[in-house]
Amino acid sequence: MAPPGDKPDASEEAMVAKPEGRPISNIVIIIAMQTEAAPVVNKLQLTEDPNSMFPPGVPWVRYYGTYKDLNINLIWPGKDPTLGVDNVGTVSSALVTYAAIQALKPDLIINAGTAGGFKAKGANIGDIFIVSDCAFHDRRIPIPVFDLYGVGSRKASETPNLVKDLNLKVGKLSTGDSLDMTPQDETSIIANDATVKDMEGAAVAYVADLLKVPAIFIKAVTDIVDGEKPAAEEFLQNLAAVTAALDLAVEQVIDYINGKHFSEL
Template sequence: MAPEKSQEVKDESMASQSDSRPISNILFIIAMQTEALPLVNKFQLTEDSDSGFPKGVPWVHYHGEYKDLKINIVCPGKDTALGVDSVGTVSASLVTYASILAFQPDLVINAGTAGGFKAKGASIGDVFVASDLAFHDRRIPIPVFDLYGVGLRQAFQTPNLLKELNLKVGKLSTGDSLDMSPQDEATIIANDATIKDMEGAAIAYVADLLKVPAMFVKAVTDIIDGEKPTAEEFLQNLAAVTAALDQAVTQIVDYINGKCLSEL
């Protein structure tokens, strides 16, 4: 038993040191390159053709330094058969796992777009930081498995950052479909979600598994409980909302620079 206690003390000591030293390495996981490119340009990052990822995967890695921070942005890239962005939980999970192992970040930030609910106060162009994350399409109606399916997790808490930048906060619900079935809607309501995406809760799962703090920054492209079809509204607003996301993420990174995790 003694070695186990010793390891616990060692782990706690390492965590304490991590909390008290300035953040130096941020990993962004971004589903679509359209969402990522404004930040790539803002931070003057370069694409790395040899990131050490498995041969043949379409994942795209941008890297560089901005102020006192090492920045890595990783996108799942284009589907090798169909040429569309590899959105959804499976690609996000794989990319997050491989990227955390490869780049050993102090902090993971999942930045991207999301649908929002006007009934919960969301409007087109709003940028939210997620407080909690859960799934809405993993229905396992067996005791305890049902809780596993929802997979509720809390994002890394940043009260000082939220107050300083006056950012909105909401719960995020994740599923692998852009539309919303009646069953999904019931679970989203149960999750008390303000925003809905296709990656966040999966990234939260991997970050929690590997014990890396994670933030989730989402800009609203479409109003799910509005009158316009979701796909149409998403495509119509993607460019303008991505610009709002770029501005908010830049403010967040500027605030993080020079601070340790415990100061956020």
């Protein structure tokens, strides 16, 4: 942001203005897990980039291609080089979002993925939510003002027409770096008024807001956090079926965006 009284430079003006000045044409999709990303890659017929545009040594993977009138880049954080598991969580998602925005200058970020849902807020297995607000639930800093910084509440970009026309549910998202939920987390999640819980969204929202890129969040419910089954067991049980629902939702959202200005969403 330019200092008060100073005019923003041309690149800053372009980043803020381009979603309104012409139809959306350049989209970056951030997806944390290979299981979640693979169906979208196949559906949109994206190609893996063999020559990484990212710094040497990082495991991040880029898939790219053209879908209808849209230039699509899907970024998956890859696998931990030592343990071989997906690089889930806020650190990896923030890093890849920052790197992708710097390299690709997208008109729009889409963070798609699975999430836990709360039956008390009306969530069911397989539900697809468009996120209205993102916040953290495990950054507890009990000092005035720092407490608000820890929660880090941010609004997602508003897409009322998309939500209405595709008949999607809307809910608030709470993000933390643990799959389970401690009593302290639960208190914070309730305070965040969250319907869904994940491990990436608020970190993506932070970077997108920092760099002034519109962002929308598509979350598919794999497990009921306030239900009877352990979260990890239910997550694994439903992952394949819910990932298929997520894939369909992402395709529907991309189809809807095609040819539109951001203000039309």
